[in-house]
Amino acid sequence: MQLERLANIDRRVVYLLIAIGTTLPILLPIGFAVSTTPPVENLYHKIEGCGTDDVVMISFDYGPTTAPECTPMAEAVMRHCFSRGVKVIVLALFPIGGVTMAGETVENISAEYPHLRYGEDYVFLGYKDGAQATMKQMGVAFSGVFPRDQMGTALEELPLMQRVRNYENVSLIVSIATNVIGEWWANLVNAQFGTPVAVGCTAVSAPKYYAFLDTGQMLGLLGGLKGASEYERLILDGYPELRRIYNRTGVYNAMKGMDAQTVDHAIIMIFILFGNIVYFLIRRRDRRLGTA
Amino acid sequence: MFWKLRLPLALTFFVGLVPIVTFFLTERVFGVSFVRDRVEQYMVIIAGFALLLGVVNVVQGNVRKIERRRPGWPFAISLLTGLFVMGTFGLLSAFRVGPFQGILSAPDGSDTPFYWMTRSLFNPLQAAMFSLLAFYIASAAFRAFRVRNIEASILMVAAFVVMLGRTPLGEYVFGWIPGGHRWLPTFTEWIMAVPNTAAQRGIIIGAALGAAALSLRVILGIERSHLGVKGKS
Amino acid sequence: MAEAVGTWLGAFLTLCIFSFLYRDNPFFRFAESLFAGISLGYYIGIVSNNTLGPNLFQPLFTDFSGRAHLLIPMLLGLNLYTRYLPKIAWLSRISLAVYIAYYVGINMVQKLQGEVVPQVGQTIMNPIGGTYTPIDNLIIIVGVLAVLVYFYFSIEHKGVMGPVSRLGIWFLMLGFGAAFGYTVMGRVSLLIGRMNYLFLETVNATVAVF
Numbered sequence A: 001m002q003l004e005r006l007a008n009i010d011r012r013v014v015y016l017l018i019a020i021g022t023t024l025p026i027l028l029p030i031g032f033a034v035s036t037t038p039p040v041e042n043l044y045h046k047i048e049g050c051g052t053d054d055v056v057m058i059s060f061d062y063g064p065t066t067a068p069e070c071t072p073m074a075e076a077v078m079r080h081c082f083s084r085g086v087k088v089i090v091l092a093l094f095p096i097g098g099v100t101m102a103g104e105t106v107e108n109i110s111a112e113y114p115h116l117r118y119g120e121d122y123v124f125l126g127y128k129d130g131a132q133a134t135m136k137q138m139g140v141a142f143s144g145v146f147p148r149d150q151m152g153t154a155l156e157e158l159p160l161m162q163r164v165r166n167y168e169n170v171s172l173i174v175s176i177a178t179n180v181i182g183e184w185w186a187n188l189v190n191a192q193f194g195t196p197v198a199v200g201c202t203a204v205s206a207p208k209y210y211a212f213l214d215t216g217q218m219l220g221l222l223g224g225l226k227g228a229s230e231y232e233r234l235i236l237d238g239y240p241e242l243r244r245i246y247n248r249t250g251v252y253n254a255m256k257g258m259d260a261q262t263v264d265h266a267i268i269m270i271f272i273l274f275g276n277i278v279y280f281l282i283r284r285r286d287r288r289l290g291t292a
Numbered sequence B: 001m002f003w004k005l006r007l008p009l010a011l012t013f014f015v016g017l018v019p020i021v022t023f024f025l026t027e028r029v030f031g032v033s034f035v036r037d038r039v040e041q042y043m044v045i046i047a048g049f050a051l052l053l054g055v056v057n058v059v060q061g062n063v064r065k066i067e068r069r070r071p072g073w074p075f076a077i078s079l080l081t082g083l084f085v086m087g088t089f090g091l092l093s094a095f096r097v098g099p100f101q102g103i104l105s106a107p108d109g110s111d112t113p114f115y116w117m118t119r120s121l122f123n124p125l126q127a128a129m130f131s132l133l134a135f136y137i138a139s140a141a142f143r144a145f146r147v148r149n150i151e152a153s154i155l156m157v158a159a160f161v162v163m164l165g166r167t168p169l170g171e172y173v174f175g176w177i178p179g180g181h182r183w184l185p186t187f188t189e190w191i192m193a194v195p196n197t198a199a200q201r202g203i204i205i206g207a208a209l210g211a212a213a214l215s216l217r218v219i220l221g222i223e224r225s226h227l228g229v230k231g232k233s
Numbered sequence C: 001m002a003e004a005v006g007t008w009l010g011a012f013l014t015l016c017i018f019s020f021l022y023r024d025n026p027f028f029r030f031a032e033s034l035f036a037g038i039s040l041g042y043y044i045g046i047v048s049n050n051t052l053g054p055n056l057f058q059p060l061f062t063d064f065s066g067r068a069h070l071l072i073p074m075l076l077g078l079n080l081y082t083r084y085l086p087k088i089a090w091l092s093r094i095s096l097a098v099y100i101a102y103y104v105g106i107n108m109v110q111k112l113q114g115e116v117v118p119q120v121g122q123t124i125m126n127p128i129g130g131t132y133t134p135i136d137n138l139i140i141i142v143g144v145l146a147v148l149v150y151f152y153f154s155i156e157h158k159g160v161m162g163p164v165s166r167l168g169i170w171f172l173m174l175g176f177g178a179a180f181g182y183t184v185m186g187r188v189s190l191l192i193g194r195m196n197y198l199f200l201e202t203v204n205a206t207v208a209v210f
Helices: A001-006 A013-029 A038-048 A064-084 A098-111 A132-138 A159-163 A181-191 A206-215 A222-237 A241-248 A254-291 B004-023 B032-051 B052-067 B072-093 B114-145 B150-165 B170-172 B180-193 B195-219 C002-021 C028-060 C064-084 C087-125 C134-150 C161-209
Strands: A055-061 A089-090 A123-125 A172-179 A197-201 A220-223
Touching: A001 A254, A013 B114, A013 C161, A038 A064, A038 A172, A038 A197, A038 A220, A038 A222, A055 A064, A055 A098, A055 A132, A055 A181, A064 A089, A064 A098, A064 A241, A064 A254, A064 C161, A089 A098, A089 A159, A089 B072, A089 B150, A098 A123, A098 A132, A098 B114, A123 A132, A123 A159, A123 C028, A123 C087, A132 A181, A132 B032, A132 C002, A132 C087, A159 C028, A172 A181, A181 A197, A181 A206, A181 C087, A197 A206, A197 A222, A206 B180, A206 B195, A206 C087, A206 C161, A220 A222, A220 C002, A222 A254, A222 C161, A254 B114, A254 B150, A254 B170, A254 C161, B004 B032, B004 B195, B004 C087, B032 C028, B032 C064, B032 C087, B052 B072, B052 B150, B052 C028, B072 C028, B114 C028, B114 C161, B150 B170, B150 B180, B150 C161, B170 B180, B180 B195, B180 C161, B195 C134, B195 C161, C002 C028, C002 C134, C002 C161, C028 C064, C064 C087, C064 C134, C087 C134, C134 C161
Parallel strands: A055 A089, A055 A172, A089 A123, A172 A197, A197 A220
Antiparallel strands: none
16 A cells, blocks of 8 residues: 555645756756757857858747747847847747747847847847748748838838848748747748758757758757757857856856756656656565455 | 539639649749739738637637626636737737837837736746646656556656756766766767657658648548538548 | 836736646636736737738728738638628638638648658668768668558558567657657746746846835
């Protein structure tokens, strides 16, 4: 009977341990080191190879549900582009909060680079319905689906958009995605227009996207919070002046989040092992008693 | 019969062919780019109307619930209140009425009412609802993840390797061996890049062929469920 | 102050949602119903501001004669709502047919040209060469074929098919195990964000006020 009680521990005990395992590293940071992997390094090197004439399009295809993973990715990529003087076009195709995430990120990151000018160095197109129809029409002309930017300015009045008409003028598309929109950039836009695509995705989608990485449809992949922390590590190594931003106390970033991630993974693995040990002990006891 | 079934089926066929034909025909064929661009622009607008279809359904259902005092009817009031307040703020923002200057920050940097509600209510509610999944996955993993056969063992080993290798913990497992701190992360990356890719590729090919076959059935009118009609066998 | 009030409100609603972990209660049900209503209201806001406004109504009002063709998608879109009027609900089939047919057509090309062809093409490769070792390339080729054999249900998995489909299952288990590990990572990340909001952002906002 004791074994059965161990196998059926009240789920609220599990919840409590997970809550403690998540909260303590946030309040008392551990500072685990982060190592990088090739899919993340590929994206970093691609943007490193871009200059002031290049344009990177960042598509916010996620919402508040996956913001803890995706916002650090978006911020790191945008900081990287701005630090190199690469021009950035921001848009959102995810209806459940995409434009809000994009607006917050553009506002926060552009404030860190006061010398950059809206309309010349970066443009925020806003959100548009239609997803695949929007993606296809942007291959012809951005103004076909985005007649105005998020602030209501006609696209032809923005200096950057006067020379960037469609995907042919874009060096790289980075989609920060929570669902299928990320793979649509690869299997629709990259497949039909040839524009290089990289995706930063929630960890749930990452295993599938390795197949697209292998075919070259995605040139880089940031998978989950780990991917975000790797990119932050890379830009900190390449741009030490960003340390003042990432070392701010009380401000969340992916590297800090990895502390809690590590502790929670350990708790869940211990629970799985514990559950299986109890399961095997029950089976062995039942075989001995002849009740198996 | 013509208007209710034959016309929708004919439209399904011809409109369904537009993205396929325009994909293969070049710009030099007269009218291709015109048709393609017009249809794509129209679809963006129709998608906007389609996204709001659920609003009518939800309002109807909850009004009925309140009228008939069904169990949980007070919560229908909070639902409708949230919907109407947020929706009204959104519509006023579209017309730039008074303080409702858009759905993000106002030109002076302050939050517009719609943005304030998004950041104070929409974002926390969305995020909190989905963060419950962390608790559920831990509980489910403890209660249901049992190694009963070879296949489950393979699954568990792969899961453990990834859960360890994708965190800094993975570097400490063999970190006591000189050069060993990269073994587990490298092995994890290999699992993702080779056997996982093979499995995912097989799934992608199978699912994509199935989806393409279903698309063909819809375009040819064999599959009619999207019109609320039983298909041809 | 408005920002702090908003943060406190968000923290209160987060705790209402979390209260469900103990048991179902009126606070959770209130937060849940508010969540549903606010989400739909949010859709109204973004669609009217970002799509219907700039792409439909503004062009029609500023240049009606030149943009009169936009009445076509407007009528098709409004026609979708006739489904809620029983006597003329059949009219909505016309709009549904157009809307669904277009995306079905895109999907077909997308799946074949964007998924099947590249994925099959990358599998039909010379094992000696490329970024991976020959053994890795062979593992990928064998793995993809084994998984496809497993998914072929038109022939019984006996004889030669049996062990090959068994191998396919093992590859799938490896893939699902990796997916489970990543899913745990993904779900835990969401909780990390909420805890950060409750314990850091809310505290910071409160300190800023006082």
